Amino acid sequence: MLKFILSKLLYLIPTVFGITLVAFGFIRLLPGDPVLLMAGERGVSPERYAEITAQLGYDKPIWQQYLQYLNQLAHGDLGNSLVTKKPVLAEFLTLFPATVELGLVAILIATLIGVPVGVLAAIKRGSWFDQISMTGALVGFSMPIFWWGLLLIILFSGILGWTPVSGRISLMYFFPPVTGFMLIDSLLSGQDGAFMSALSHLILPSIVLATIPLAVIARQTRSAMLEVMGEDYVRTARAKGLSPSRVIGVHALRNAMIPVITTIGLQVGVLLAGAILTETIFSWPGIGKWMIDSISRRDYPVVQSGLLLIAGIVMIVNLLVDLTYGLINPRIRHK
């Protein structure tokens, strides 16, 4: 097992290297540069421009800048934002919990609804429940979520006034961030109603973000269940006279969960991509919005290190999925 993990990690090294190259190279290929953008309509004199670029080190050859960046990374320094002048890592750490909270709640919704719906649809294959839920899943899978978010805002915040429009918690509540997760912090603060307020702010964005993963999980669960239910051992168990609920609950479900868990793990990339849109629509202070803003401001250090951090997280999650898969299914290890 250890050998398996090591070999997986070894594989990652060139990938991580590639990611730094891509993250560093891409942002520099972007037309326009941060100095010009900061000067705006007023313009900046050629002398002043040269002065600032020199100060930022952007006058050096590109490969030197890259080596310097790698060197920085090796020392755990992700650089400072050009716009706020603050360390990229510090900004990431203040914003990341918001994205994680949103993502976790979304995946929780998707799993808690998606798995039972998928199982039920498989058991009652061909029933009206199966047909309606699978049609619903396909609609969800086809949903342009940026539009979906707008519709939900119009309906629930605009017309009905049930949910707050944006933000993470009502401004009435004010407490220091301990974990960065508003749901936990609001509980820790002990203030009346703070938790409910945080929860109500989280509902719409997490529903929007959960839409596609929910659809994928429901569909995947259903087909995994169907496949397992057709396998010999399930048929045997049934033939032995075990009760249908026991067959499904113990045998089929457990085996069907392997691909489902993989699917859930693979939704992380989908969630991060979805977070970009969801955070934009709901003004959610997370890393998706941060990346978009930084790209448009040409904030080189933020974009290159932000991309690196995000890709790193995706990779780690994928690795964990691989490992769990390897644990559950030993055959894979030896391939």
Next chain:
Amino acid sequence: MTDTTVKISDAAIRRQMLKDFWFYFSQNRGAVIGLAVFVLLVLTAIFAPLIAPHDPNQQYRDALLVPPVWQEGGRAGFLLGTDAVGRDMLSRLIYGAQYSLFIGIVVVAIALIGGVIIGLVAGFYGGWVDSVIMRVMDVVLAFPSLLLALVLVAILGPGLTNAMIAIAIVYQPHFARLTRAAVMGEKAREYVTAARVAGASNLRLMFKTILPNCLAPLIVQATLSFSSAVLDSAALGFLGMGAQPPASEWGTMLAEAREFILRAWWVVTFPGLAILISVLAINLMGDGLRDALDPKLKRS
């Protein structure tokens, strides 16, 4: 399904396969509906100039933000109302079908061709070629697709063509991986060895012998990518990085309409609905295709 031992001609086999395919496909009601909607969509796109009541970019300055015809203040000339500069919504939506189909086709074509070639090379040659290629693919896949597409579009410059290229680049590893896996599986099979012994060149082996046998998963992936491409290009348009105004691309229309969200629901609702319906139709079709092409799933 074809366990007959009688020698039959190639054409007959093909005919039989098509027949089988259509049999399974038509079993799936959703797939047939999806196909019908899709055909309708294609027809709409092709005959847009004939169907559309107005020029999609014609601005009627006396008819800004006219609501749909059934609502108070609506006009018969503008069935689904007009947008902020007085362009007919219905006509823009009709012409928008052209963009979406075009985007889907181009993205899938680029991603498919690129991915297949890369995957074939990696799978066929193996060794360090394979390692390098697959590591590069890993790098691409490590980034959330929309984020990577956004950065790529920012580099190439916002616009429809560049958005399509960016999305295709982001999708292409999926095709490469599929092809590679299939090639690895097929490479050791007898018919390949036989062809090799018979003196077939590498190119011939790759394209004529192996590729046709990996087609099914690729077709399924292609339909999936088609619908994702329509969604992602709309998302890019929504973020201002896709097709540029005044193009009547649906995502771009949504982005332009966002400021009217409270005042004119129709400019926000219809483009989104158009996206949803076409993506849904393609996905329905994709499900049918998968069921018909993938014998393992056919049982279920």
Next chain:
Amino acid sequence: MSIFSTRFLAASALALMAAAPLHAKTFVYCSEGSPEGFDPAPYTSGTTFDASGHAVYNRLVQFKPGTTEIEPALAESWEVSEDGLEYTFHLRKGVKFHSNEKFTPSRDFNADDVIFTFNRQANADDPWHQYIAGITYEYYSSMEMDKLIKSIEKVDDNTVKFVLNHPEAPFLANIAMPFVAVVSKEYADALDKAGTKEDLNNAPIGTGPFKFVAYQKDAVIRYQKNADYWGTAPKIDDLVFAITPDASVRLQKLKAGECHLMPYPAPADLADIKADPNLKVDEQPGLNVGYLAYNTTVAPFDKPEVRKALNMALDKKALIEAVYQGNAEVAKNPIPPTMWSYNSAIEDDAFDPEAAKKMLEEAGVKDLSMEIWAMPVQRPYMPNARRAAELMQSDLAKVGVKVEIVSYEWGEYLKKSMEAGRKGAVILGWTGDNGDPDNFLSVLLSCASAEPGGANRAFWCNKEFSDIIAKAKATSNHDERVKLYEEAQVIFKKEAPWATLAHSTQYVPMAKNVTGFVQSPLGDYTFDTVDLTE
């Protein structure tokens, strides 16, 4: 390190708040973006100034609320020498800086603070010049303060003398701007000792109407009323900035009662806002101009009659309807009508496609095709350049001019539009920094600014015009300046380097129970005068 310090601050702020009774009056402002930081000197955006310079700090002099006139602030009075080279400021006594958990001022505001404020920006050797890596002082250099100020002398604790290199009338207006908001020397020293210099930018200490409490990135900024404020103390107890970048979301929050006031409504929503019984809208002409700048160095746009003819072909009224949703007025001069010295006697070119066509023919221009550049971003002076360009395209087609619309990424747009020999006319605009006409005319239209690094995108160099505005800049007599600027506008109109398009109106929607908000012509959002009625 800095995360922990922010956390610590927030925690201590909480302790402070817990001690006080629950505040009755909390005013929530749905701001349009995150501040870049809280040190007002290194940043240039209005968003940052609202959050730092205006709320937390004061300048030596300030703009009288709602105007661009100068009034005393931290300087009670001042004298200008005969030759206009020496400004002596008499500082207000007994002004207290804020305190926070880590810092309590031991002395009142004095001349050292003023000198520190200017020197750290002016002097590259100052230990505070680069207290954060990569920091620059863009306003200080772009307002040419480095070239203007020769020296700053401390006469005594409460008197400071500025010596200039040349007389400059807009000097006082310049130092009323937030980038020279006075920071505490004592606080800086304390931070230096503690090794947390970056807190000057994270946990600001000023003399202003509000004390900084806490900032959660991209989400919320909290302030508390400064009870020891030297001016009239604010009427609200707590001020909260709820950061909401999307205009339609801001409006929905306002409607839902989640905030009391918002900036920059989407033009499309205004009708809806005005109809809402729970809201009211304050409107005021903005200190801005949107324009189309021809390249006056390239044929046939080097001929004033061609430029004039094109201007006459543009239907500006229709443009204001479609692009600004009617919330702007037609521009005839390069400066807005609310600015002093605006020449109202000038007559705008009539919209007359027929005459325009004839004029083009007379000028020998046939089958003209040109580019119009549409900026890719929204600005208050130009909410939708693309739409504006489309309208111009169809207007010009009617006089036989073919227009191709081009656009670039914003940074590229700014750069390429200033490259000599540029093809095509550029849509752009300007919002005033300090209310002085010089801030428009010499920045945008002088010969000097037609050089690389300038902002004269018409590349228009008219000696007569440039001489007049240079003279006006060095004159301290106000009436004389007015006359000179009026004259300059006549030359501008005759030569027509731009098609002046519109001056957009600024709207500030707010809840019905908000009183005392004074709109600034400069687009600042200040809350020391606001109050909430029941």
